Amino acid sequence: MKELLNNEYQLTGEIGRGRFGVVYRCYSTVSGDSFACKSIDKRLLSDHTDRECLQKEPKILHILGGNPNIVQIHRLYEDDNYLHMIIDLCDSPDLFDRISNRSGVFSETEAASIFSPLMLAISYCHRLGIAHRDIKPDNVLFDSRGELKLADFGSAEWFAMSDAGMMTGIVGTPYYVAPEVLSGREYNEKVDVWSAGVILYIMLAGVPPFYGDSPAETFEAVLRGNLRFPTRIFKSVSPEVKDLLRKMLCKDVSRRLSAEQVLRHPWVVSGGETRSMADLT
Template structure:
């Protein structure tokens, strides 16, 4: 067995923070284990002067070097082979409650020089444990790959997805989606500019590949795909490759269980209008919960699915705590139809090209099964807004019968934020 020894001189770690960063990296590498695309950690120790980390040796060089050796871009098929490995290891990290925060081609190494060598994710120096509903606020990472919400100092795992979107863009066209001469210029571009999909070679790139990149590089982090959803995207989908468990379904289930009956009825109507592309992912997630003989799942299924995927990292980031907020499932069963209603994100669906058609079809179901007379006061309570919003809300209720119109239905699904300072609802 050949290993590499990473040697950190304490004298060069000028602050207590940098020493703590190395210790946290060791802790994360120790806690995360068992994924084929994660660099193997063997041991770590320190003496008075140095910190030593013993890891697997990867002799095939960086992904960046291979991109440059190819003249800057990959064919779609070759890019897919790279991205499946990246998404696979990142989805593993995210399920364990670890956010990498520095995903870039330099941090993926090939095990050997062979054309089909496996890649390994390295460098967890900026990584951190994160609870399912936690937001981080420190600006870290590499400028070209940093997500907009990181610059706004409120982010979670979706920031890693943005970085994968940047890597994908580079693989497919050979240039960066956001560029400037200075770091502040790059940050401005990330916040304000949209990636260019008009210049060569984009006209010859498949519509599925372009959709894939756009669904990762959405400036609204709530609309981005998760790494698991990206693996189930039509561009990458492979029925012979298993799709891993997604922590997102736990977060969505928690929200659904605590939603009002009216909101749940709206989501049930939406679930009946889903396309096959969404259902592929939902079926895979439901199967991973190992439904009971009658086809239902309960809290125990969600517990077991997490336990089967657990490493020490999952406990460190307190991922299983989310089960405490799903206690209502201990006393009831959930079948696939309701699971679809509970495990869909309206924000993500809004980023899909056919969203307006999906919403209109869902509203027809809602008209038949969920829509009812609702007062402005009750609608305000449903949306958690005050009397100052009444003037807006009246436009979302039909005068003819006092029920929600299509716009009101979409607002119930999406939720609203109301800022009295500029009286804006969105």
């Protein structure tokens, strides 16, 4: 299988590394088009959950194929020791790097230009019965044209196939994980809306809404879910986007917006061009 991979694609250099594998830049020996090759060493998968995630991600990417804001899988190669996925090349800085490298925060129009395609990707996943479950800036990639691509579906789940559309299991990342996940209760796809709300807050404020000095303290802050807008940070942030954040970072899941509802919120529809709240009524 490795020989077939090498015949069809030429690997040219490492561009990323994770717990179980390496991402390489590559190009097709037939078309010359550039791609990324995500190579996973199956010998490093220590438990059933890891192996299940390995098998699940390619299947989910195939289901989600065709969406311009989701990383596409083009070819799959597998042998006893490795799984190689040929996927879209996203060689521009990811959202984590873009946030880290800024001297200041994003303007509302800049934030909206990233947030809107992210929510389009999340909404598309939810319509097909898939929850990502690990929405964070590191998984928000950009290709050479600057197009946003949601990536890394290793923690994703088919909630449409589960009982009453509910899921279990503690997955996600400190700062971004929803409180109902940490509580150990069943939860639905709105965990992705919470995580996207955290990303929006960070883009506007430069700091996360819930944090502590350790992962344990951060989890406690998430569980409390006490959302605040410090005047020093939010004095120039519009009432419209704060209204959206309150409705996304809402502990009561029944009152939290769905992804589709987020896309219909006036702040998103306007592209971050703010108006007075009186104009919204």
